[in-house]
Amino acid sequence: xxxxxxxxxxxxxxxxxxxxxxxxxxxxxxxxxxxxxxxxxxxxxxxxxxxxxxxxxxxxxxxxxxxxxxxxxxxxxxxxxxxxxxxxxxxxxxxxxxxxxxxxxxxxxxxxxxxxxxxxxxxxxxxxxxxxxxxxxxxxxxxxxxxxxxxxxxxxxxxxxxxxxxxxxxxxxxxxxxxxxxxxxxxxxxxxxxxxxxxxxxxxxxxxxxxxxxxxxxxxxxxxxxxxxxxxxxxxxxxxxxxxxxxxxxxxxxxxxxxxxxxxxxxxxxxxxxxxxxxxxxxxxxxxxxxxxxxxxxxxxxxxxxxxxxxxxxxxxxxxxxxxxxxxxxxxxxxxxxxxxxxxxxxxxxxxxxxxxxxxxxxxxxxxxxxxxxxxxxxxxxxxxxxxxxxxxxxxxxxxxxxxxxxxxxxxxxxxxxxxxxxxxxxxxxxxxxxxxxxxxxxxxxxxxxxxxxxxxxxxxxxxxxxxxxxxxxxxxxxxxxxxxxxxxxxxxxxxxxxxxxxxxxxxxxxxxxxxxxxxxxxxxxxxxxxxxxxxxxxxxxxxxxxxxxxxxx
Numbered sequence: 001x002x003x004x005x006x007x008x009x010x011x012x013x014x015x016x017x018x019x020x021x022x023x024x025x026x027x028x029x030x031x032x033x034x035x036x037x038x039x040x041x042x043x044x045x046x047x048x049x050x051x052x053x054x055x056x057x058x059x060x061x062x063x064x065x066x067x068x069x070x071x072x073x074x075x076x077x078x079x080x081x082x083x084x085x086x087x088x089x090x091x092x093x094x095x096x097x098x099x100x101x102x103x104x105x106x107x108x109x110x111x112x113x114x115x116x117x118x119x120x121x122x123x124x125x126x127x128x129x130x131x132x133x134x135x136x137x138x139x140x141x142x143x144x145x146x147x148x149x150x151x152x153x154x155x156x157x158x159x160x161x162x163x164x165x166x167x168x169x170x171x172x173x174x175x176x177x178x179x180x181x182x183x184x185x186x187x188x189x190x191x192x193x194x195x196x197x198x199x200x201x202x203x204x205x206x207x208x209x210x211x212x213x214x215x216x217x218x219x220x221x222x223x224x225x226x227x228x229x230x231x232x233x234x235x236x237x238x239x240x241x242x243x244x245x246x247x248x249x250x251x252x253x254x255x256x257x258x259x260x261x262x263x264x265x266x267x268x269x270x271x272x273x274x275x276x277x278x279x280x281x282x283x284x285x286x287x288x289x290x291x292x293x294x295x296x297x298x299x300x301x302x303x304x305x306x307x308x309x310x311x312x313x314x315x316x317x318x319x320x321x322x323x324x325x326x327x328x329x330x331x332x333x334x335x336x337x338x339x340x341x342x343x344x345x346x347x348x349x350x351x352x353x354x355x356x357x358x359x360x361x362x363x364x365x366x367x368x369x370x371x372x373x374x375x376x377x378x379x380x381x382x383x384x385x386x387x388x389x390x391x392x393x394x395x396x397x398x399x400x401x402x403x404x405x406x407x408x409x410x411x412x413x414x415x416x417x418x419x420x421x422x423x424x425x426x427x428x429x430x431x432x433x434x435x436x437x438x439x440x441x442x443x444x445x446x447x448x449x450x451x452x453x454x455x456x457x458x459x460x461x462x463x464x465x466x467x468x469x470x471x472x473x474x475x476x477x478x479x480x481x482x483x484x485x486x487x488x489x490x491x492x493x494x495x496x497x498x499x500x501x502x503x504x505x506x507x508x509x510x511x512x513x514x515x516x517x518x519x520x521x522x523x524x525x526x527x528x529x530x531x532x533x534x535x536x537x538x539x540x541x542x543x544x545x546x547x548x549x550x551x552x553x554x
Contacts, residue, residue, distance in 0.1 A: 022114060022132070022133065023094065025133055025137070029097050029136075029141045029145070030093075033092045033145060036145055041087035042087060043149055045081075045083020046157075047156060047160060048079045049078070050157075051160055052079065053072035053076045054163050056072040057069070057167035058167065060174060062174075064181060066178050066182075095112070098114070104145065110136075113128055184233060188227055191384040191388060192228060194380065195223060195381070196220075199217050202217065207366070208369045208370055220377060223240065223243040236385075236388050240381050254327070258327060258367065262328055262331060263285065265321040265324045265332075266285035267281065268320055269317070274314060277299060277318070279294075280292060280295040284361055287365045287368070289361065289365070292361055300350045303342055306345075311345055314342050315340070315342040322335035322336045322339060328364070330359075330360040330363060330364075331360040331361070333360075338357055
C-alpha cells in the first residue's frame with residue numbers, strides 16, 4: 001500500500017508561510033512595546049533629571065552658586081537625552097516581544113514556544129504555532145499595551161514639578177550674596193586694569209633704572225594676577241598689603257635723609273658769594289647733571305687764577321656744604337674731597353673731586369627716581385585698596401570698633417607728629433600711642449609705613465580722660481630742663497567712653513604735671529612697648545637716649 005507524503009519542497013513552503021505569519025503577527029506587538037519603552041524610559045530620565053535639578057537648586061540656597069540654574073537645566077537635558085538614546089538603542093527583539101505578550105495576555109509561554117520552534121517542521125511545531133496565533137488573534141496591541149504612565153509615576157512627576165517650581169520662584173537668600181560678589185568682581189576688574197595702567201606708566205619712566213622698573217613691574221604683575229583669583233575683599237586687601245610690603249623693600253630707607261642733606265648742601269652752596277659755586281648749588285638742587293658739570297668746570301677754571309687765601313675761603317664754603325650733607329655720605333665725601341682739592345689748588349684733584357660730586361648727584365637722582373616710582377606704585381595700590389573697600393566700611397580708618405578702642409593705629413608722618421589714622425607716606429614714628437587699649441591710654445605706639453624716628457621724638461599730649469579710643473595728638477618734641485612743665489597721659493578715670501567718627505575727635509587734655517614725678521613710670525612703659533614690638537635696635541637706642549636726656553644722663 002503506497003503512502004502519499006508531501007514533498008520536501010511543500011514542507012519548506014509551509015514552514016516559511018508559518019514563520020511569516022508569526023512574524024507579521026508579532027510585528028505590531030513589538031512596535032507597541034518599543035513605543036512604550038521609549039515613553040517610559042524617557043519619562044524616567046526626565047524625572048531623574050528634574051530631581052537632580054532640585055538638588056542643585058537646594059544647594060544653591062546654602063552656598064553662593066551663580067551657575068546653579070545652568071547646571072540644573074544641563075543635567076535635566078542630559079538625563080532626558082541619555083534615557084531617550086538608550087530606549088532607541090535597545091529596541092525589543094521578537095523573542096522579547098513574544099515573552100512580553102505571553103506575560104501580558106497570560107498565554108503560558110505559547111508565543112515564546114512558537115517563536116523557538118519557528119524553524120521546526122514537525123506536526124507538533126505546526127500545531128504549536130497555529131495555537132499561539134489563534135490566541136494572539138483574540139487581542140489587539142493598542143488595548144493591551146498602554147502608553148499612558150502609571151499613577152505612581154504621575155504622582156512622583158507632579159511632586160517634583162511642584163518642588164522645582166517652588167525652588168525656582170521663591171526668593172533665594174543667596175541672591176544678594178551673588179549680587180555683592182558680582183559687584184566685587186566688577187570693582188576688582190577695574191582695579192586690575194588700573195594696576196596694569198600703572199605698570200605701563202612706570203615702564204615708560206626712563207629716569208628709573210631698568211632693574212628697578214623690572215622689579216616693580218614683577219610685583220605689580222603678580223599682584224594683578226592674584227587679585228583676579230581673590231574670592232572676597234579680605235583676600236584682596238591681604239594681597240595688596242603684601243604687595244605694598246614688597247614695594248617697601250625696594251625703597252632706600254635713607255632716601256628722605258639724603259634728600260634733606262642734599263637740599264641743605266645745595267642751599268649752602270647757593271648762599272656763596274662765588275657765582276660759579278652758587279650755580280653749582282642751583283644745579284645740585286634742580287638735579288640738572290649738565291648744568292652741574294658746566295658749573296664745576298667753570299669753578300675749576302676759576303680756581304687756577306685764585307690766590308691761596310681765596311682758595312682757602314672757597315674751600316671753607318664747600319666744607320660747610322659738606323657738613324650740611326653729612327646725612328648723605330656719598331655727597332658729603334665728594335664735597336669734602338672737592339674742598340680739599342680747591343684748597344690745594346691741584347687741577348687733577350679738582351677734576352677728580354668734581355667727577356665724584358657729579359657721580360654722587362647722579363646717584364641721588366637715580367635713587368630719587370627709583371623711590372618716586374616705588375611711591376607711585378605704592379600709592380596706586382593704596383588707591384586700589386581704598387576703591388575695593390565696601391560701602392559699609394567706607395566710614396574709614398578713623399572710626400573705632402568698640403568704645404575706647406581705635407580701629408587702626410595712627411602712623412607718624414614726621415617725628416612726633418601723627419598724620420592720620422592709617423598709613424604714613426614718609427618715614428617717621430610717633431612717640432605717643434596710636435591706638436588706645438583703654439579709654440584715654442594707649443599701649444602700643446603707632447608706626448608708619450617705613451618705620452623711622454626723628455632726632456628729637458616728641459612727647460604727645462594724651463588725654464587723661466578719654467572720649468575717644470585714639471591715642472595722642474600731634475605734638476612737637478620737647479627737650480627742656482627738668483623743671484619745665486609738659487603734658488603727660490593721665491590715669492584712666494571712671495565713666496562711659498564713646499567713639500567719635502572722623503579725623504579730629506575732641507579730647508579733654510590732662511592736667512599739667514612735672515614730668516620728673518612720672519618719668520620713671522613712663523620710661524618703663526616705653527621700654528615695655530618697644531620690647532614687645534618689631535622696632536630695629538638702633539631705634540630702641542634712640543628711645544633710650546631720649547629718656548636718658550630727660551633725666552640728664554648722657
